[in-house]
Amino acid sequence: MFDNLSLKLEKAFQTLKGQGTITEVNVATTVKEIRRALIDADVNFKVAKEVTDEIKEQALGKNVLTAVSPGQLLTKITNDELTRLMGGSNEEIDLTGNPAVILIAGLQGSGKTTFSGKLANYLKKQGKQVMLVACDIYRPAAINQLQVLGEQIGVEVFAEPENKNAVDIANKAIKFARESNKRIVIVDTAGRLAVDEEMMNEIASLKEALSPSETLFVVDSMTGQDAVNTAKAFNERLNFDGVVLTKLDGDSRGGAAISIRRVVEKPIKFISTGEKMDAIDKFYPDRMANRILGMGDVVSLVEKAQQSFDEDEARRLNKKIRKNQFDFNDFLSQLEQIKKMGNIKDLLGMIPGMGKALRNIDVDDDSFKPVEAIIRSMTTAERENPEIINGSRRKRIADGSGTSVQEVNNLLKQFQDMKKVMKTMNKMGGGKRAMNALNPFGN
Incomplete structure (x- = not known):
């Protein structure tokens, strides 16, 4: 929703790029662009003016530290003001009463x-x-x-x-x-x-x-x-x-x-x-x-993972990865868990820096469908032992999933590459750390 606003604010901060100090002139130029971006986003004119006046006042009252550029400083001030404008902190709903x-x-x-x-x-x-x-x-x-x-x-x-x-x-x-x-x-x-x-x-x-x-x-x-x-x-x-x-x-x-x-x-x-x-x-x-x-929202991403991922399933998967027994059944299970977390593009946008990268890319919930179709076209033996999938089996899987043999080959190669990485990490003792990073329950 905020793609256009984010882009215009990014351009506003670029006016300070290369500037070594905060001055009344460069702040005024940037603040003018911020106000224009807010109004273009349909923010109430009076509210946009009040916010940008406060941003300007705060910026002119601060010295820029050596390790912080004027652009970074103004971004921080703008972030604080937007947070304050939208309420400052979360407020819970009142659930008292009978009922x-x-x-x-x-x-x-x-x-x-x-x-x-x-x-x-x-x-x-x-x-x-x-x-x-x-x-x-x-x-x-x-x-x-x-x-x-x-x-x-x-x-x-x-x-x-x-x-x-x-x-x-x-x-x-x-x-x-x-x-x-x-x-x-x-x-x-x-x-x-x-x-x-x-x-x-x-x-x-x-x-x-x-x-x-x-x-x-x-x-x-x-x-x-x-x-x-x-x-x-x-x-x-x-x-x-x-x-x-x-x-x-x-x-x-x-x-x-x-x-x-x-x-x-x-x-x-x-x-x-x-x-x-x-x-x-x-x-x-x-x-x-x-x-x-454009700073992402990692906290919300982790919370969504905690709500969607099954703790027992995470432990089971952890054990299989340590034993190098991860198969296509496990892969399909993880896809299902990810889909429960919500819109894929929104989730990716919560990762810092990804919002900008995805701005002109169409990512939707159908992205996993070809992969799911390929896996579901495999037999039980093929899912558990992908190495048995020869040329004729690949042709049958492609026909059954409505995809091409090349797409089946690509998935098999990516899966094998992923298993090699898991095996290497296990040998180096990093398997548990990796799973803890992926597992929101940390066990």
């Missing part, structure tokens, strides 16, 4: 229902008893959608399709949750195409009746400053507790993510990408600032 009630609000099409399912799945994975409530009484498809999502993630959905009173449905759901020992209730509400009095009255009535522990406003980040203005209107009436930014993987300029905290003075608590139920993350301002400035 804790999370009220989801937003415009139609913002991704409320999908996010409700994602949040339920996120909390369920933490061992919490969760229930979803369908309170969109105007759009039957919304009730059906929530029920499908609930079935997909194994979370109960309370719904009364014939009932046209959202407050009544919600109250019955709370009573049912207490009786069935559900600790968290997520209430998906109706959206509208625009802010209107009827919508505001209904969502306000729901909040008054339920006294939720948390009210989250879902914003489609692709709508830019319109999202910020809508959030402001909702907040004035609803006084919500936090913001959720959806569709961050879309072709948006990112202005909403950067300026919404300053405008509505409420924290961004979650970000959401894609349609998969595990495509949800807590929002960390410092990590987002790092990604905007």
Whole structure:
């Protein structure tokens, strides 16, 4: 999402390349480019001006150390200011109450229902008893959608399709949750195409009746400053507790993510990408600032690995590598684990420096499909003993996987090269260190 902004900020810092000192002239030029980049990214003009004025003031008040260039210094100052602008630190959702009630609000099409399912799945994975409530009484498809999502993630959905009173449905759901020992209730509400009095009255009535522990406003980040203005209107009436930014993987300029905290003075608590139920993350301002400035986000990458990788499977794999018994079944298993972590390009972008390298490269989740097809076309014996795969077998595997013999040859060669590296590392005593580096559980 931030590709264009990252590129323009990178160009802004290049104006200081070769400069030995910070001066009012070179800082003014760079800050002007930073402000232009922020406005082009659809950041609120007033917010962009305030931030760049602060960057300029801080830069002129600092001496450049011998080991730090003016460009590096200004990058650090900009990083700090972006972090502060987006909230400074992560803020957790409030889950107190019997049950804790999370009220989801937003415009139609913002991704409320999908996010409700994602949040339920996120909390369920933490061992919490969760229930979803369908309170969109105007759009039957919304009730059906929530029920499908609930079935997909194994979370109960309370719904009364014939009932046209959202407050009544919600109250019955709370009573049912207490009786069935559900600790968290997520209430998906109706959206509208625009802010209107009827919508505001209904969502306000729901909040008054339920006294939720948390009210989250879902914003489609692709709508830019319109999202910020809508959030402001909702907040004035609803006084919500936090913001959720959806569709961050879309072709948006990112202005909403950067300026919404300053405008509505409420924290961004979650970000959401894609349609998969595990495509949800807590929002960390410092990590987002790092990604905007092309510094990567290694902490989030490690956390995703910890959530996705099976500890017992990691130990089993560790033992096989030490014994030089790693085969195509293990390789396929690791591909499945990586795919669980989320969008491949987003994951690679979390590695420092990779965001810039991938800027004009199309990397998608289909990248592994040819490899998977080749492995799945192998027999059990071939997966366990790749050395038996001769010419005729390669032809059969290529035909079965819809690939070419050359692609099969390339995969076999890469696999053998990888096994040689593993064998060499084991002989040198580096196998355990390598696996600890790859294994997020470190054992």
